[in-house]
Amino acid sequence: MSAVRRIEQLAPQPKKAEWLDTIIKGDCVAALERLPEKSVDVIFADPPYNLQLDGTLHRPDQSRVDAVDDAWDQFDSFAAYDAFTRAWMLAARRVLKPNGTIWVIGSYHNIFRVGSVMQDLGYWLLNDIVWRKTNPMPNFRGRRFQNAHETMIWASRDKASKSYTFNYEALKAANDDLQMRSDWLFPLCTGKERLKNEDGGKLHPTQKPEALLARIMMASTKPGDVVLDPFFGSGTTGAVAKRLGRHFVGIDREETYIAAAAERIAAVEPLDDIDLALMQGKRAEPRVAFGSLIEAGLMKPGTLLFDAKRRWTANVRADGTIAIGDDAGSIHRVGARVQGLEACNGWTFWHFEEAGSLKPIDELRATVRKGMQVAAA
Amino acid sequence: MSAVRRIEQLAPQPKKAEWLDTIIKGDCVAALERLPEKSVDVIFADPPYNLQLDGTLHRPDQSRVDAVDDAWDQFDSFAAYDAFTRAWMLAARRVLKPNGTIWVIGSYHNIFRVGSVMQDLGYWLLNDIVWRKTNPMPNFRGRRFQNAHETMIWASRDKASKSYTFNYEALKAANDDLQMRSDWLFPLCTGKERLKNEDGGKLHPTQKPEALLARIMMASTKPGDVVLDPFFGSGTTGAVAKRLGRHFVGIDREETYIAAAAERIAAVEPLDDIDLALMQGKRAEPRVAFGSLIEAGLMKPGTLLFDAKRRWTANVRADGTIAIGDDAGSIHRVGARVQGLEACNGWTFWHFEEAGSLKPIDELRATVRKGMQVAAA
DNA sequence: CCGCAAGCTGAATCGTTAA
DNA sequence: ATTAACGATTCAGCTTGCG
Numbered sequence: 001m002s003a004v005r006r007i008e009q010l011a012p013q014p015k016k017a018e019w020l021d022t023i024i025k026g027d028c029v030a031a032l033e034r035l036p037e038k039s040v041d042v043i044f045a046d047p048p049y050n051l052q053l054d055g056t057l058h059r060p061d062q063s064r065v066d067a068v069d070d071a072w073d074q075f076d077s078f079a080a081y082d083a084f085t086r087a088w089m090l091a092a093r094r095v096l097k098p099n100g101t102i103w104v105i106g107s108y109h110n111i112f113r114v115g116s117v118m119q120d121l122g123y124w125l126l127n128d129i130v131w132r133k134t135n136p137m138p139n140f141r142g143r144r145f146q147n148a149h150e151t152m153i154w155a156s157r158d159k160a161s162k163s164y165t166f167n168y169e170a171l172k173a174a175n176d177d178l179q180m181r182s183d184w185l186f187p188l189c190t191g192k193e194r195l196k197n198e199d200g201g202k203l204h205p206t207q208k209p210e211a212l213l214a215r216i217m218m219a220s221t222k223p224g225d226v227v228l229d230p231f232f233g234s235g236t237t238g239a240v241a242k243r244l245g246r247h248f249v250g251i252d253r254e255e256t257y258i259a260a261a262a263e264r265i266a267a268v269e270p271l272d273d274i275d276l277a278l279m280q281g282k283r284a285e286p287r288v289a290f291g292s293l294i295e296a297g298l299m300k301p302g303t304l305l306f307d308a309k310r311r312w313t314a315n316v317r318a319d320g321t322i323a324i325g326d327d328a329g330s331i332h333r334v335g336a337r338v339q340g341l342e343a344c345n346g347w348t349f350w351h352f353e354e355a356g357s358l359k360p361i362d363e364l365r366a367t368v369r370k371g372m373q374v375a376a377a
Numbered sequence: 378m379s380a381v382r383r384i385e386q387l388a389p390q391p392k393k394a395e396w397l398d399t400i401i402k403g404d405c406v407a408a409l410e411r412l413p414e415k416s417v418d419v420i421f422a423d424p425p426y427n428l429q430l431d432g433t434l435h436r437p438d439q440s441r442v443d444a445v446d447d448a449w450d451q452f453d454s455f456a457a458y459d460a461f462t463r464a465w466m467l468a469a470r471r472v473l474k475p476n477g478t479i480w481v482i483g484s485y486h487n488i489f490r491v492g493s494v495m496q497d498l499g500y501w502l503l504n505d506i507v508w509r510k511t512n513p514m515p516n517f518r519g520r521r522f523q524n525a526h527e528t529m530i531w532a533s534r535d536k537a538s539k540s541y542t543f544n545y546e547a548l549k550a551a552n553d554d555l556q557m558r559s560d561w562l563f564p565l566c567t568g569k570e571r572l573k574n575e576d577g578g579k580l581h582p583t584q585k586p587e588a589l590l591a592r593i594m595m596a597s598t599k600p601g602d603v604v605l606d607p608f609f610g611s612g613t614t615g616a617v618a619k620r621l622g623r624h625f626v627g628i629d630r631e632e633t634y635i636a637a638a639a640e641r642i643a644a645v646e647p648l649d650d651i652d653l654a655l656m657q658g659k660r661a662e663p664r665v666a667f668g669s670l671i672e673a674g675l676m677k678p679g680t681l682l683f684d685a686k687r688r689w690t691a692n693v694r695a696d697g698t699i700a701i702g703d704d705a706g707s708i709h710r711v712g713a714r715v716q717g718l719e720a721c722n723g724w725t726f727w728h729f730e731e732a733g734s735l736k737p738i739d740e741l742r743a744t745v746r747k748g749m750q751v752a753a754a
Numbered sequence: 755c756c757g758c759a760a761g762c763t764g765a766a767t768c769g770t771t772a773a
Numbered sequence: 774a775t776t777a778a779c780g781a782t783t784c785a786g787c788t789t790g791c792g
Contacts, residue, residue, distance in 0.1 A: 048765095049765055051765065053766065053767055059763090059782080060781080061783085062719065063762080065764085065768095078496055107505075107767095108492070108505035109766090109767060111489070111492070112488070112489045112490075112492025112530075113493055113496070115493075116455075116490055116492075116493040118489075119490070120455060126521050127485065127521050127524060128485035128488075128528070130507045130560065132560050135785040135786060136785085137763080137765085137766070138556060138782090139556060139782090139783080141781075141783095142545040142782055143769075143782090144503050145504045145506065145556075145558060146556045146557065146784080147559050147765090148558035149507055149558075151528075154522075166521065168519040179516060179522070181522060182522045182525045182526055183509050183526050187785085187786080188764060188785090190764070190785090191786075205764095219522075502767075503767090539769065540769090555783095555784070556783075556784080658781080660769085660770085664780090666779095709779060720781095722779090722781065722782090723779090723780075724781095725780090
């Protein structure tokens with residue numbers, strides 16, 4: 001029996017425990033209407049993009065591009081797509097808690113329809129977030145700009161809801177004391193993270209990277225929150241939610257996807273509460289945040305940092321902050337505080353021990369930057 | 378006398394249309410309706426989005442909206458903004474040439490309305506472009522992500538128009554030989570570039586940086602093209618157009634802005650023609666038939682052609698075809714057939730031997746083209 | 755075992771001209 | 774209006790296979 005329970009037949013008003021951390025099979029509007037109202041903290045939705053592709057596209061080497069031509073992405077008109085969007089958005093709004101927020105991802109093919117419908121239904125837009133792709137597909141015919149990003153809309157249930165969750169300080173501390181911007185840089189979901197089908201091809205045509213969902217949840221949820229995904233697909237939302245100590249609810253129509261997602265989520269190991277202190281994803285180049293040393297594996301949580309004269313000792317945490325006892329913050333803030341100064345460059349102030357001698361953590365940053373340059377070359 | 382002419386005080390000019398390189402004062406819809414249809418190559422529009430349009434906002438039933446009414450009706454407001462957007466977009470579409478394109482810039486407050494209306498009116502979206510700001514305004518309350526970008530929509534007049542201008546090769550060359558992406562990085566318009574009023578404050582609230590307009594025009598116009606800006610404001614579009622050897626037409630309602638923009642544009646020094654040269658790709662070069670190489674004596678019947686790895690050998694025939702045994706046809710068809718592909722560019726696939734090494738026959742085509750240029754000069 | 759080359763692929767609204 | 778032919782066009786990153 002899979003560790004992820006499934007519900008195919010919901011009772012009219014199921015108890016909370018029944019649908020939490022499950023994947024519901026069926027049409028998303030019908031499934032949403034069976035869930036209790038005001039029961040979900042955050043919704044992440046990756047709806048069909050309504051791509052309108054005519055022929056087949058070939059690369060310059062004449063290989064064929066494997067496009068998204070699934071039936072679920074086909075709509076007869078903009079009006080039909082709008083009606084579909086209104087229906088699921090309305091149903092989603094009912095299950096959202098008054099102070100809940102919703103994330104919707106899309107491309108220029110659909111995101112303008114989506115945003116307009118959201119505004120019409122009373123959702124209050126908080127930000128649009130740009131996912132900049134490090135490795136987007138090129139424009140093979142040289143007819144347009146390389147479509148190198150997707151857009152996410154982050155919105156509250158209505159204009160009046162002001163107490164939505166936004167972990168501003170945590171995001172900022174892990175981002176070198178700069179507030180998190182609306183443009184995020186992440187690679188596509190490829191390699192081992194990408195689920196494969198029995199033929200070795202991609203299981204799902206549009207699987208999203210876990211790093212993207214991780215930043216979303218770290219920004220807009222708290223541990224124990226409920227995250228709903230009405231277009232569950234390969235289950236990235238569930239996998240990240242479980243790893244980060246959040247509950248999930250997935251809805252999907254395809255048994256193939258449900259089975260694969262359930263297996264995937266069952267294999268996820270939740271992080272310890274301590275590790276959850278707050279960890280962040282990659283940030284915009286070329287600035288290197290201290291947190292990225294941890295992400296890159298160059299620095300492990302729990303590592304001790306010292307100033308050059310070993311007068312102070314700090315502890316590295318998983319979220320990219322450091323702490324001396326209860327005093328936690330960015331490498332810069334903690335460095336400034338212990339010295340009683342306004343400011344401090346943590347990169348040169350803090351050192352790590354290697355073979356008995358101290359080396360500034362700036363050396364590790366240099367390593368990361370070199371890697372970024374190589375990647376960009 | 379200002380170097381920028383105004384529509385009220387025009388002297389008759391022999392060839393150039395009266396409205397070229399002028400600023401038209403008035404409501405943008407009315408002004409657009411007085412311009413000849415299909416007369417403009419590119420439109421750049423930075424429409425207002427604050428819903429406080431004092432008089433220009435009308436409901437679909439033509440009733441006027443009181444934008445400062447305390448009884449705020451969200452739906453009415455969006456509907457009114459949509460109606461305003463439809464009105465100017467429709468008028469703009471009439472003056473756009475069949476192969477013209479339009480750029481519209483906005484933020485998450487209005488861009489979703491704008492994009493939806495564009496799709497509804499038949500504009501065909503080519504890209505959405507993200508302007509990432511190097512120095513955006515912080516989020517002061519710490520309740521959202523720093524809004525660090527704006528979105529531009531680039532669209533053609535309709536789906537059928539395929540011959541819009543896109544200077545792909547030039548952009549790529551300027552971008553370290555990588556195709557230009559949909560995310561652009563520019564600073565805000567500040568410092569000396571920013572127009573000031575008599576109090577020393579900013580003249581216009583949303584003056585766009587010239588670098589942004591320069592990339593737009595370098596991407597989607599050719600020298601001598603006509604660029605229309607229906608919300609001219611501080612005149613950035615006109616200033617950049619003049620500098621880059623493009624014509625402009627501006628529309629604005631405010632005399633203050635018109636006067637400042639006229640003065641600004643008058644001070645602009647156009648670049649020399651030689652600096653305005655556009656890098657052209659092969660698709661802009663005259664077509665050369667393979668047979669003309671034989672006629673020009675650059676290739677003799679009986680010459681052997683090879684692919685780069687010498688897996689196949691073909692024989693040049695006097696009629697401009699090539700043959701492998703009995704299999705004869707154009708350089709493209711034979712190249713495709715031996716590879717088992719649908720298509721093949723014979724110019725780059727086939728090579729001839731010179732001094733023991735292989736050179737693509739494309740080199741001979743370049744020679745012919747060079748001769749054609751000399752003959753035309 | 756490593757190092758390097760070659761191959762594959764990702765939410766894509768992806769052509770023009772002459773007969 | 775339709776068809777056929779011409780011929781232009783890709784970036785990053787991971788995987789596979791060979792020496």
